[in-house]
Amino acid sequence: MKALRHLNKYFWKYRYRFILGLIFILTSNIFGLYPPIYIGEVFNIISDSFNDGNLLETNQIKGQLAYYAFLVLAFAVCKGLFMFFMRQTIIVMSRMIEYDLKNEIYNHYQKLSISFYKRNKTGDLMNRISEDVSRVRMFLGPAILYTANLIISISLIIPKMISISPKLTLYVLSPLPLLVVAIYKVSSIMNKKSEIVQEQLSKLSSISQETFSGIRVIKSYTQENFAQLQFMNAAEDYKTKNLSLIKVNALFFPLMILLIGLSTLFTIYIGGLEAIAGHIQVGHIATFVIYVNMLTWPVASLGWVTSIVQRAAASQERINEFLTEEPEIKNQIKESTTIAGNIEFNNISFTYPDTGIQALKNVSFSIKEGETLGIIGKIGSGKSTLAELLCRINDPDSGTICVGGKNIKELNLHDLRDAVGYVPQETFLFSDSIYNNIAFGNKQSDNEAVHQAAKQAGIFENIKQFKKQFDTVIGERGITLSGGQKQRLSIARALIRNPKFMLFDDCLSAVDVETEELILQNIKIQSKNKSCIIISHRASSIKHADQIIVLKDGEIIEQGVHKTLMNLDGDYAHIYKKQLIESKH
Ligand SMILES: Nc1ncnc2c1ncn2[C@@H]1O[C@H](COP(=O)(O)OP(=O)(O)OP(=O)(O)O)[C@@H](O)[C@H]1O
Ligand SMILES: [Mg+2]
Structure with a gap:
């Protein structure tokens, strides 16, 4: 009662x-x-x-x-x-x-x-x-x-x-x-x-x-x-x-x-x-x-x-x-904060409480403003976990993540999430028109912005071929897009936000190597001064990054630019060579 x-x-x-x-x-x-x-x-x-x-x-x-x-x-x-x-x-x-x-x-x-x-x-x-x-x-x-x-x-x-x-x-x-x-x-x-x-x-x-x-x-x-x-x-x-x-x-x-x-x-x-x-x-x-x-x-x-x-x-x-359930991740800061600067991960560890799996162990790296970080590693090595920590979908068990020198827990949560253009590994699109799906990223966007985002994500030509073009309804009530089309659409949705940082989690796995490289290069050129984290299974997609880290069982095992890692002749060099041979066949 x-x-x-x-x-x-x-x-x-x-x-x-x-x-x-x-x-x-x-x-x-x-x-x-x-x-x-x-x-x-x-x-x-x-x-x-x-x-x-x-x-x-x-x-x-x-x-x-x-x-x-x-x-x-x-x-x-x-x-x-x-x-x-x-x-x-x-x-x-x-x-x-x-x-x-x-x-x-x-x-x-x-x-x-x-x-x-x-x-x-x-x-x-x-x-x-x-x-x-x-x-x-x-x-x-x-x-x-x-x-x-x-x-x-x-x-x-x-x-x-x-x-x-x-x-x-x-x-x-x-x-x-x-x-x-x-x-x-x-x-x-x-x-x-x-x-x-x-x-x-x-x-x-x-x-x-x-x-x-x-x-x-x-x-x-x-x-x-x-x-x-x-x-x-x-x-x-x-x-x-x-x-x-x-x-x-x-x-x-x-x-x-x-x-x-x-x-x-x-x-x-x-x-x-x-x-x-x-x-x-x-x-x-x-x-x-x-x-x-x-x-x-x-x-x-x-x-x-x-x-x-x-x-x-x-x-x-x-x-x-x-x-009465309290959200575990709360916005502590009411006033808005500007989000800019270097991104730093200091000794980050994270264990999933429900499975007890330690997904990240003492991970440290930093990205200077405007730089690109490439992350590569085997299945289950903790790449997506790392991405989710940056958007504060989860908070780390120990260690700090700083943006512009400030712990992200002390930043306004909404501003932080607004600043990150996150494209998750699993694409989710709404059963709505293509236009609305892209504009979802930024409700104030106009026609031109939607077209521009579609072009940047390399899906504009595809959309033009549909009979109803941007009004094409997708999902349960409409046409089914291919895996690669879906991924590019979700990239367009992130780009239209004009975020400060970009975070792509293996979001072009369903397109071929050349297209992936092309799209990523394209995005990088058009947003020169934006920091960018690219997670990929393909070494070729991240070889141009200013810094590459290789994750294995939640730990960084190699870190540096493409050339250094190739000289090291470790896991990265191994993956790169193997994939190079595969792509030639
Ligand atoms: N929501 C979750 N709950 C419990 N355990 C999880 C969860 N998500 C991931 N894990 C576990 O954490 C580890 C790291 O997973 P993560 O998704 O970060 O790997 P990944 O490197 O992104 O792999 P992939 O290349 O397949 O995307 C895995 O062992 C996984 O089983
Ligand atoms: Mg993943």
Whole structure:
């Protein structure tokens, strides 16, 4: 329950709407309070007229009946109107809070570090924001509405009933607690079962999602039957679980109607006895029957509401878990800082906490402003890890990284990331037009800037060949680009930012050697005074760099310019010679 306190700030934000909603609930209940009495009066008039034998005065009776009929109708209309208003306030409030809460969660997600995303599955993150928020909304809307309605109707109706006959009131209300318990039990079972169904449904959708995204592999390995079987089993499971839910569901309404019917029967029986004994009038039985019916719905909903509140509390607790998560990498500096100068890595070590793999060991180097550093090394030697440390996607365990003589932890994080034109090893493009994908790097860019970036990245001619050129949509909704085209597009996206430093992580592995060299040279010439880090598996691509480092198992084993390293005749020279021979064949 404590978890739900998080929502207090939203109740406060929408307090006027909430209070207005309570007033509307009260008003609609007041309008509902009188029709049963009028109906009772009608019964009394008719029964009195029989008793007295006053059948001559039928016209007068007709008039009275019409009068009461009009009153009942008028009150029903007013009640309906205020019910409309109460939904318009309370339910609308719940939707507004739902919107706020979703935004709060989303906003918080964006602040969290990459390691958070590694720890949690995407499906979980999405569930928090959709499924869990919906459950909390059920508490904010229907649960609060029904609870307020219950409290108000009980406090209005029961005194009225007592004023007519305390004894009858006691009798007819006695089965209601039973009703609450029964409904609570059934809805708890229903909730448990629907959770199981929900879980199975997400299994089913992840199976289909995986098979669709891996459809090429499935087809080329002719594993369609296997995929079909896998889906069928999961679907069968889903069906079985759903059928079991439906059984309980089917029980819910009949049970409610039965219990309500029983209490009506009870009222008529006891009321009849009381009327015969002369303690109450016949009309009062009718009034009681209607009152009992009016009470049973809200009372029955109490059982339902209890289970909604329990679910909402559990969901809110899960949401709070994420909301209280602190980003590991925080921006400590509020004011903006200029990022320029030499880049220095001093004794950097880094171990991935989840795998315990030490990816970098005592790495030190420095790049003068405007210089190019080439990094080469075997798979898993720590190249990408090094790149991520510079953008502060991770922070090193020991050692310092300085830019312009200042530790990057003391620089404004946003400015730092803005200053680095980082092209990650794995390209990720959005399902959007080519234009928007490039302009994503710099939202203020115009047509010319986008074209210029495309030219620099060596993809302009390719784009021109597409029918829709820059408007070509890529990804799921459009054409599929080749690996090399994707890589060059993501380079264009980085270039358009006009960054201070450039950081290319093996981002031209899918183009041929000559094109890679050409593009890198091109970029270097056009941005003469920018520092540049090029990570590549090809020695030829970095041989012109002002400095080359060779990484092996997270350590620098060779360092220097191309010529020095060739003279050294170590790993670098070995890779270079081998690749030279390969390229000639
Ligand atoms: N997110 C991660 N979590 C845990 N371990 C990781 C993670 N990323 C990389 N590693 C490990 O750290 C080591 C260095 O990885 P890194 O990606 O830096 O290598 P790399 O030199 O870029 O390799 P490649 O040439 O294949 O791109 C590897 O042993 C890898 O398994
Ligand atoms: Mg890498």
